[in-house]
Amino acid sequence: MTRLTASTAGHRAVPRVKPVRRPWRLLFAALVLPVLIASLLGGLLRAGVAVPLPAGAAWAGHAVMAHAALMMAGFFGTLIALERAVALKWPPAYAGPVASAGGALLILAGHAEAGRLAMLGAALLFCVASAMILRRQRAAHTALLLVAAVAWAVGSGLQAWRPESAAPLPWWFAFLLLTIAAERLEMTRLTRRHPAALPAFVAIVGTLLAGAAANGVFFGAALVGLALWLFAFDIARHTVRSSGLPRYMAICLLSGYGWLAVGGVTWIAWSLGMPSRDAALHALGLGFVFSMVMGHAPVILPALARVKLRFGPWFYLPLAALHGTLAWRLVAGWGDTASRAQGALGNALAIALFFLTVLGAIAAWRFTSASRS
Known part of the structure; x- marks a missing residue:
């Protein structure tokens, strides 16, 4: 550990x-x-x-x-x-x-x-x-x-x-995507960056913003381009061969980039009239964004909230649950509303499991620290 x-x-x-x-x-x-x-x-x-709610819950x-x-x-x-x-x-x-x-x-x-x-x-x-x-x-x-x-x-x-x-949807996604991409761009400075990396990145960002304005095929194409750029240049492709927390973070990142590419392809399909709206939105919002959350939370949370936690292999459980239930939602749920609902419930449970895992890791640190003192 x-x-x-x-x-x-x-x-x-x-x-x-x-x-x-x-x-x-x-x-x-x-x-x-x-x-x-x-x-x-x-x-x-x-x-x-079918979520049980109290009567009169207008919220x-x-x-x-x-x-x-x-x-x-x-x-x-x-x-x-x-x-x-x-x-x-x-x-x-x-x-x-x-x-x-x-x-x-x-x-x-x-x-x-x-x-x-x-x-x-x-x-x-x-x-x-x-x-x-x-x-x-x-x-x-x-x-x-x-x-x-x-x-x-x-x-x-x-x-x-x-x-x-x-119309706000692609702009909100651009906000989250570019915030994450900026952090990953900063990290590429730790490796020898290819001369074409930054110009390609600027072109992808420009296409993403133009696509957000048009809310169409260009936005999806930019998502695929950003995923390919991250696969090619992100430091996670090196740290995935390490162990412990760095390996876990790298797996979260690389799996998220895969969902980013899926989101781009399904966004293009949605723009062309195919019934892939749910797949496009949740491949991005759940597959990509929440993979980034799961990867970075063990680092950001201690810095912000003044808490310590003990990292261990149990962090992989909510990550695997998220990917598995999302795959079920997108594949089995394509045209089948019952399977889509099952996948959505699994997604929510995976997120809840992650937060419980974090709380458990904080409690584990405090218990271990108290037992040593």
Whole structure:
């Protein structure tokens, strides 16, 4: 087993940031956890899973209608904005994650217009914070972080303007994809980067943004291109041959890149009129994004929350469960609503298993530490 702290990062260099203080941790936990749970329940209901709910739970209907906004802007937007605020050490930056989580809660409470405006305000504050990061450190990856922030703002602006439209979806995905890609671009500096790598990356990002504006074939093609670029140049292709936490992180990353390619192909098919919407959205949102979460959480969480956890092979269980249930959802669920619902339920259980695994790893560290003292 590998003991993991904020300074033990495997193949990812974690900056020494000031952890979030306890009152802030409690506040963000109180804001974010209900958003995540409501988003997961909304996704299950959309997929046809019979979720037992108390009578008169109007928030459930709002969760169904706003599932994408809750998950991508309300949950992931809050977490990423919180990490950016901690790194920036600029107190007003904390207003961004509060606004994004608060906006999600307003939507669940039935105040959709106010919630959408709060989310837009959060995205604009995030743009300011990202611009400040770029000003402090001028580099390709920090410039890309600002581009990702603008993509979030565009998606949230479209949501506020045309709430019933699917137009925000590619912009929100671009926000998450480019945020992750910026971190991976930074990591390529640890290896000898091919001269064509950066120009190819810039071309892919340009195609992705153009495709987000058009919401069509170009967006899917850019997803496939980004997956191929990551397979070719990411440091994970080397660290997967190591052991312990670095190997686990590399497997999470490489498997996520596979789902990114699947998402690109199915997005192209969806754009051409095939019934692959569910496959396109969830290959990206679950297969790619949550694989990144599972890979990076054992490193980011200790740095932000001032906790220590014990890494072990049990971390592979929720990862395998996620991939297995997602494959069932996309393959068996193609045209079969019952199988799709089964896969969706399995996806939610895999995510819940991951969070239980993290809590168990924290408890294991505390128990081992106490027994040694």
